[in-house]
Amino acid sequence: MRGGSALLAGVLVAAWAAVYLITQVLVAPPLGVLPTLASGLVVSTVVVLGYPSALRGPRGGPLGGSAARARSWPPARRPRDPRGMRDGLTIAAAGRSMPLRNGLTPDAARRTAQLIRPLLGGDAIAITDTEQVLAFVGPGSDHHHVGGTLQTRVSRLALGKKRTVVVHARDGIGCPEPGCPLRTAVVAPLAVADRVVGTLKVYRVHDEPAPRVLVDDMASMLSLHLELAEMDRERHLASDAKLDALRAQINPHFLFNILNTIASKSRTDPDESRQLLLRLSDFFRYAVRQDGHFAEFSQEYFFVRTYVSLEQARFGDRLRVRYDLDPQVLTSRVPVLVIQPLVENAIKHGIADSVTGGTVHLRARVDPLTRTTSIRVSDDGAGMAPEVLDRLLAGKRPGTAGPQHSGVGLWNISQRLDSLFGDRYSFDVASTPGKGTTVDLQIPLR
Structure with a gap:
């Protein structure tokens, strides 16, 4: 007891x-x-x-x-938020919504400085990059102008030494303004990996500087958010590059075959030939001009139907396509240029080489309980041996070391899904020789 x-x-x-x-x-x-x-x-x-x-x-x-x-500690300057939370909880709560998560921009720096000022016990807070002041909140803002070049000697010292600098007297700050009220400062560098990208500066108007350990911890937190922002930017650039690559790799043989089909029908059925030209125009317009990485399923569905109608002009009754769609899925958002390449692979590898042809099934469902969108593309065509499927998923032509459009497409789709969803998706391909191939894709509902 x-x-x-x-x-x-x-x-x-x-x-x-x-x-x-x-x-x-x-x-x-x-x-x-x-x-x-x-x-x-x-x-x-x-x-x-x-x-x-x-x-x-x-x-x-x-x-x-x-x-x-x-x-x-310290009793007289214990920072609290309006609800009276303790220091650690306050900083943790602020860290979850830190504006610098979007990058080191003037707007994000200003909102961050306003957010952390009561947490660090400083009279003035400044955030800079390596060349200019991005934000300044508190006494001294009349001459420490946002957008201006770095004026204080202590800022250049922290950037040069890549470590925190503490100044206990006004002369050490090195501000050229004679009437500057700032007397002490703690300046910590902000870094992304091993590269210093800016500083966090905590000023006071009296002779006791802010606790260095508190400023160091906050600078580390801000640096972490900047690293995450940099990773997001690189991931989006990578996704953009993969999407551009997928657009550029639209199989030229598909284009040549469709143009040959249109040319042959122009003599026997001019009206159908004209319709095929319009569909071909719609197909490439969507593939090239679609903005962003996501679109409504209904738009991707229209794109697939346009592609299938062009292929059916080539294969005739040999190619049959069945659609089984949950009406709810039409308004969900899915990655662009994902479903059509899967249907194209099913036609090219499952149906094209079969004398009797075959059937491609496109099935899509929305599960509101797990908040996922499930898409299945299957065919009853030739199928593939495991080693051939492995090479296609690796982006290589079966039997050679070179790339193949369809293989690169599957590999590219997988990489794009990694960039967009991390580990929150599943992408499974199963194939049996002589029985066909099934691709199952499950992504978060958007």
Whole structure:
């Protein structure tokens, strides 16, 4: 039993003993049972409510008394948010929504400086890159202009040494403005990997600088957010490059074959030839001009139908396509140029070389419980041996070391999905020689 609880139990025992002594021994005649119990309960309630035991906790905090006061450092400048949260929780809460997560821009720097100013106990906060002031909040903002070049000597010192610099006197700051109210400073570098990209500066108007460890911790947190922003930017650039590559690799043989089909039909069926030209125009317009990485499923579905109609002009009755779509899936957003390459692969590897042709199935569902969109493209064509499938997924032509459009397409799709969803998707390909191929894709619902 803890010491506080044992002491409380002893006090309660003594209180009941006193109640018994008064009501049963000192009073004549003795009180009845009910008055005695009522008196004991009143005394016990007063003791429990008035005693800061383990049952209710110390009045000064979890440690109570001097222990609680010893942890409150510094007492006069303990930063709190408007709800009175403790320092660690406040910084953690701020860290989850740090504006610099979007990159080192003037707007993000300004909002970050306003957010962290009460946390660091500084009178003024500045955030810079390696050349100019991106944000300045607090005294001195009249001459430490946002967008201006770095004026203080301490900033250049922190950038040059790539470590935190603490200044205890106004002269050490090196501000050229004679009336600058700033007297002390702690300047910590902001880094992405091994590269210093800016500084976090905490100024005070009196002779005690802000705690260095607190500024270092905040600078490390900001640097982490900048690294994450850099990774996001690189991931988006990589996704853009993969999407451009997928657009550029539209099989030229498909184009030549369709043009030959149109040329032959121009003599026998001019109206159909004209319709095919319009569909071909729609096909390439969508492939080239689609903005962003996501589109509504209905748009991708139209793109697939356009492609299939062009291929059916070539293969005729040998190519059959069946669609099984959940109406809810039409408004969901899916990565662009993903479904059509899967259908193209099914036609090219499953149906094109078959004398009797075959059927391609496109199935799509939305699961509101798991919030996922599931897409399946399957065919009943020739299928592939495991080693051939492995080479296609690796982006190489079966039997050679060179790339092949369809193989690169599957590999590219997989890489794009990695960039867009991380580990929150599944992409499975199964194929059996003589029975066909099935591709299952499951992505988060958007």
